[in-house]
Each structure stands twice: as C-alpha cells, then as structure tokens.
Amino acid sequence: MPTILDEIVEQTARDLGKRKKKISFKDFESFECYEQEARDFKKALSSSPDVAIIAEIKKASPSKGLIRKDFNPREIAGQYQEGGASAISVLTDEPAFKGKLEYLEEASREVSIPLLRKDFIIDPYQVKEAKAYGADAVLLIATVTEGQQLDELLHAAREFGVQALVECYSENDLKNVTFELVDILGVNNRDLRNFEVDLHRGVELLQQAPEGTVLVSESGLSSAENLKFLFDEKIDAALIGEYFMRQPNPGKAVSNMKKQLQKLITETE
Numbered sequence: 001m002p003t004i005l006d007e008i009v010e011q012t013a014r015d016l017g018k019r020k021k022k023i024s025f026k027d028f029e030s031f032e033c034y035e036q037e038a039r040d041f042k043k044a045l046s047s048s049p050d051v052a053i054i055a056e057i058k059k060a061s062p063s064k065g066l067i068r069k070d071f072n073p074r075e076i077a078g079q080y081q082e083g084g085a086s087a088i089s090v091l092t093d094e095p096a097f098k099g100k101l102e103y104l105e106e107a108s109r110e111v112s113i114p115l116l117r118k119d120f121i122i123d124p125y126q127v128k129e130a131k132a133y134g135a136d137a138v139l140l141i142a143t144v145t146e147g148q149q150l151d152e153l154l155h156a157a158r159e160f161g162v163q164a165l166v167e168c169y170s171e172n173d174l175k176n177v178t179f180e181l182v183d184i185l186g187v188n189n190r191d192l193r194n195f196e197v198d199l200h201r202g203v204e205l206l207q208q209a210p211e212g213t214v215l216v217s218e219s220g221l222s223s224a225e226n227l228k229f230l231f232d233e234k235i236d237a238a239l240i241g242e243y244f245m246r247q248p249n250p251g252k253a254v255s256n257m258k259k260q261l262q263k264l265i266t267e268t269e
C-alpha cells in the first residue's frame with residue numbers, strides 16, 4: 001500500500017514539470033539569494049554544547065492538518081533566532097504542508113542563522129532552486145531517492161553550495177547511504193504508515209552512522225526531557241516543528257526548552 005510519502009512524492013514530480021516551464025534551471029542564477037554566501041549549517045549543529053535545536057516553520061501537515069492559523073514566517077524566523085535556535089527548517093512543500101518557497105526567502109532576509117529547505121527533493125532542479133530562495137542546506141530523503149539518485153543530488157548540493165541533511169526512516173535506508181558523501185544524518189522518528197513516533201528506534205538507527213557524522217533526531221519532539229534523552233545518547237541536534245508552532249511565541253518556547261534542558265543536565269552532573 002502506498003504511504004503518504006509516496007503520494008507526496010508523486011505530486012511533487014507532477015508539479016515539478018510545471019515549475020520547470022515557468023523558471024528555467026539557468027534562471028536561478030539571477031536570483032538575489034543565489035549569490036549570497038552560505039551559512040554553515042553543519043557547524044551550527046555540531047557546535048552546540050548540549051543539543052542544537054533546528055526550529056521548523058510549519059503551517060500544516062498531512063497528519064495534523066492546519067497547525068498554526070496566525071502564520072507570519074518572517075516574524076517566526078526572527079523569534080526563533082532570538083530564542084536561541086541553531087538553525088531554522090522551512091517547509092516549502094505546498095500541497096501537503098501549505099508551505100512556500102517564498103517563506104524561505106523571507107526567513108533568509110530576516111535571520112543570520114542557517115536555513116534548511118525541508119521538502120521532497122527528487123531532482124537537482126530543486127537543489128538549485130533552494131539556493132536561489134536562500135537555503136543553506138537541503139533535506140534529502142533516502143527512502144525516496146535511493147542509491148545513484150541520492151548520490152546525484154548530493155553532488156548537486158556540493159555544486160550549488162548548499163549542505164545536505166540526509167534523512168532515513170529505516171535500517172534499509174541506512175544501507176543505501178554512501179557515507180563518504182554524507183556528513184549530516186537525520187532519522188525521522190515518525191512511522192509514516194501510522195504516524196506513530198518512537199524516539200528510541202530513531203536513536204538506535206542514528207547510532208549506526210560512522211563516527212564523526214552529525215546526528216539529527218527528527219519529529220515528535222516536544223519537551224526538554226526528550227532533548228535530555230538525546231543529549232545522553234550523544235545526538236547532536238533535534239528538529240522540532242509542531243510543538244513550537246503551537247506556542248503563542250515560538251521563539252520563547254525555544255528559549256524555555258533550552259533553559260529547561262540546561263537545568264536537567266546540571267541536575268544529573
């Protein structure tokens with residue numbers, strides 16, 4: 001049975017054809033952000049003394065529908081930076097997440113911390129597009145881009161000057177990753193067949209990566225206790241969307257979570 005991911009990727013492939021007719025591959029080079037020097041996403045994640053937070057700008061999701069009505073991506077990006085997020089993830093997929101590439105561009109003008117384009121990338125066109133709209137990194141999902149296609153996208157990322165966070169869902173995905181080309185690995189804790197979240201399974205998979213890989217736990221995280229668990233398991237970063245987006249001031253929620261994490265770490269030292 002097809003998963004939600006299969007459906008989203010099919011839709012992405014259909015939309016891509018239309019987008020390519022509107023803006024050519026070459027056209028991206030004239031975008032203002034294209035010339036912008038990339039901010040170092042990997043360094044931002046690996047230099048946090050505890051667990052780096054990648055705070056996500058996420059208006060809606062297939063599992064939860066509309067998450068935030070009062071949605072101003074530029075303001076949220078500013079709040080996230082002020083709250084101490086190490087990086088920001090911006091969902092740009094429109095059909096399933098009500099995202100927009102323009103949200104990425106707006107965030108890029110507002111903040112100095114690195115930005116991740118979170119989308120369903122299957123073609124080098126989308127990697128160059130990400131750069132043109134202000135991304136410093138792109139998410140590449142191993143499940144949807146196995147073997148050679150994933151390597152091709154990783155090479156495209158290098159060519160266009162963006163870093164790549166490779167996301168896996170399973171042990172089988174991990175087997176298909178060429179780790180010589182990958183230095184940031186994410187595992188999505190959400191099972192896409194039933195949307196259930198399992199942090200422990202996610203951490204077990206992350207710990208199979210070669211030493212030196214920057215490790216990111218993604219999805220279903222909502223508390224300082226979750227982050228403390230990641231800290232104890234030597235995970236570098238956490239990608240958090242829904243929890244922050246449901247708070248009145250998402251940036252304050254980041255800062256509170258960081259303070260609570262520090263408290264939990266001090267208590268057990």
Ligand SMILES: O=C(O)c1ccccc1NCC(=O)[C@H](O)[C@H](O)COP(=O)(O)O
Nearest residue numbers: 061062063218219220221239240241242
């Ligand atoms: O969020 C979903 O429902 C979803 C469904 C299918 C594919 C991807 C999905 N989410 C993308 C993400 O990976 C999350 O937005 C991200 O990891 C943050 O997760 P959360 O903190 O649970 O919002």
